Amino acid sequence: MLGDLGLVAGLALLILLALRGVNILLAVLISVLVIGVTNNLPIEDIFLKHFPFGPSGAFSFAGNFLLLFLCGGLFGRVMAASHAAQGVAVGIMSWLGQKRALLIAMLVCAVLTYGGVVVFVVMFTMYPIGVTLMRTANIPRRLYAAAIALGAGTFTMTALPGTPSIHNVIAARSLSTDLFAGGWYGVLAAVIMAGLGMWYLQRQWHAAQRQGEDYIANDKDQHMAALAPKEGEPLPGLGLSLAPIILVLATIILPRILQSIGFDSTWQQFASTQPVLWASFALLVGSALCFVLFPPVRKQFVQAAGQGVDDALLPLINTAAVIGFGGVVIQTTGFHAFAQWLLALDIPALVSVFVSANLISGVTASASGGLQIFMSSLAPAYLEAGIAPELLHRIANLAAGGLDSLPHSGAVIALLTLMGLTHKEAYKDIFVVTVAIPMLAAFIAVVAALVLV
Incomplete structure (x- = not known):
């Protein structure tokens, strides 16, 4: 009973500390201490075993995915330094017009x-x-922040196939x-997320206009506006700006295309069995193309690469810390009882996957x-x-x-902080x-899978 209460208290404490702006790593360490002590886990096991090095430990995760985060940070920073990221934004702006700013x-x-490009880099790119x-x-401001969250943190993150x-x-x-x-299930879900999300934001925008809610500048705006391209500064065209992104995606999809036509080779097998390394390689290839295509980045490539590494470290540490929190949680009897309860529910297995993955992410x-x-x-x-691996994926x-x-999400807190919102x-x-x-x-994707499988 005490252990279950400790689990609830630890989670509640993590949410509370995050809402109050406490550093997420510090919040995690305090919360896992509460959970560990109330569940009779030895302190040395909490901080020297389960949190850092367990199967879901912080350092275990960081070690496995360090290269992917670094390459993502590098690519994002090089895209920004080359003005290709801004070229994509301005090109789409010219195409759709400023009246469709949320879209x-x-x-x-x-x-x-x-x-x-990693989410945190996208936030800094889009705000100026x-x-x-x-x-x-x-x-x-609140609606623009939500538009960033919709584009960067939903369908391209989990739904669209091929995303690195x-x-x-x-x-x-x-x-x-x-x-x-x-x-195909991912594409279905992506259309729903993008379509309904943009419908909601446009509806809220029109409601705000009727109620007289306007854009209100804050102190951050003047500083962040200085990071945007200077007026009259030449930018690469939309097609050229998209080239590195297209190359990244093409590199990722190439092994699948070759496999579909019956081509088999050692490197193709490597690409299929090592998704971390192959996705990292694709991001490096995209960074190299930026170096070739865009003179501005060649003048500061080493500096941009170093900043890209810096960009990657904070998201990696924050993500690893939260995973380490989960690594302690899964050592408790309460979590195992919860897992067994989920697996024993008299519901279709795919519905159980939907429930369990949602709750654990929460x-x-x-x-x-x-x-x-x-x-x-x-x-x-x-x-x-009996769930097929591809469908479970x-x-x-x-x-x-x-x-x-949820409110204690590191990405949510970072976005609100960046834009000066509560x-x-x-x-x-x-x-x-x-x-x-x-x-x-x-859930709609689950229903479609149950009907079709």
Whole structure:
């Protein structure tokens, strides 16, 4: 009984500390101490075994995915330094017009994240551009933040096949599938997330206009606007700016194309069995193309590469810390009882996957953290229940992208902090587009799979 109360108290404490702006690593360490002590786990095992080095330990995760995070950070920073990221944004802006600013924000974020730019880099790329968009189109800051969250943290993260996101790679690595596994279900869910999410944001924008809610500048805006391209500064065209992203995606998909035509080779087998290394290689290839195509980045490539590494470290540490929190949680009897209860529910196995992956991601407030724990602790049982690895890959990914964006999510906190917003001001809109709608999309994908399989 005390252990179960400790689990609840530890999770509640983590959420509370995160909401109060406490560093997520510090919040995790305090919370795991509460959970460990109330569950009679030796302190030395908590901090020297389960949290850092267990199967779902922080350092275990960081070691396995360090290269992918570093290459993602490098590619994102090189895209920004070359002005290719801004070229994508401005090109789509010219195509759609500033009146469609929310759609532009979603599309640019989606293109960048689908091409491998890490979410945190996308946030910093979009905010300077967003200052101009918000001012020109009179968009409330809270809605622009939600548009960024929709484009960067939903369908390109867990749904669209082929994305080099950490979530897609975790599933591929754990299940020996490729990054395109369960692709049609992912496409279905992506259309629902993007369509319903943008419908909601446009509806809220019109309501804000009727109520006289305007864009209000803050102190951050002037500073961040300085990071945007200077007026009159030449930018690469949309086609050229997209070239590195297209190359990244083409590199990832190439082994699958070759396999479909019957070509077999050692490197192709390597690409299929090593999704972390292959996705990292694809991001390096994209970075190299930026170096070749864009003179601005050649002048500061070493500096940009170093900044890219810095960009990757904080997301890696925060994600690893939350996964380490889960690594302690799964050592408790309460978690094992919870897992057994989930597996024993008299519901279809795919529905059970939807429920369990959602709840675990909610506990960790991280889709990648929840997915890592799900794959190490529950996925084997679902495979034994007869779910195909490719289907489990996609459904688990979709489900993990539901409750992951609760208030204590590191990405949510980073976005609100960057844009100078509070949870009270902006979290409702972020919740709708990153929690409610993705959960609905994932459930529809589950229903479609039950009908078709």
